[in-house]
Amino acid sequence: MTTARRLDGYTLDDWESLEPAEGHRVELVDGRFVVNAAPSVRHQRVADRLCRLLDDAVAPEGMEALTAVGVRIREGLAYIPDVVVATERVETTSVDVDTVALVAEVVSPSTKKTDRLEKPAAFAAAGVPAYWRVELADEQGPTIYCYQLREGVYSEVAVLTPGQAGEAAVTGALRLAFDPADLHRPRR
DSSP, X not given: OOSOOSSSOOOHHHHHTOXXXXXXXXXXXXXXXXXXXXXXXXXXXXXXXXXXXXXXXXXXXXXXXXXXXXXXEETTEEEOOSEEEESSOOOSSEEEGGGEEEEEEEOOGGGHHIIIIIHHHHHHHTTOSEEEEEEOOOTTOOEEEEEEEETTEEEEEEEEOTTSOEEEEEETTEEEEEOGGGGTSOOO
16 A cells, blocks of 8 residues: 555655555654545545635735645654645645645544644644634535634634635635635536
8 A cells, every 4th residue: 555664653754755555645643654545525526626715815925725735744743634825836745834824624524533633733833824624514515614823722713604605814914705605516
């Protein structure tokens, strides 16, 4: 499945040199590789459409939104968020956390604990200014919980619900208004 040869003690260099099997995401957590299955179609649709919205919003500022790019947090810790807003154009398969303005995670049944607890704590500790958690429980569309970094922890600043256009800060004064239901609706 991967080129992994031991249980732990892996570095960022080891992680970046991996060739994971297609359909899997490999993250580095405390020197161990954690393998996640590829996301569902609904999950990926929401992540892709959210990425497009964010990318259109941040492009005039010279930033870029991307799906599934690796984020190097510290030695022994690297995640692959569903959506990353980078403060500059990205030409590599992973970026340093200090170039990340916002992380958005679409919660899956298999990643609930990580997306709700572990990743926000790690990204807050690393100083990422914003974290959005996207919950898919509603059939009408996702609910998006928007957090901003305040005194080293994330504080909820907005909850966007399907069927209502809402607004959330992306970076600094840059705000984005949209209806989360549009991330899931048929596009016809």
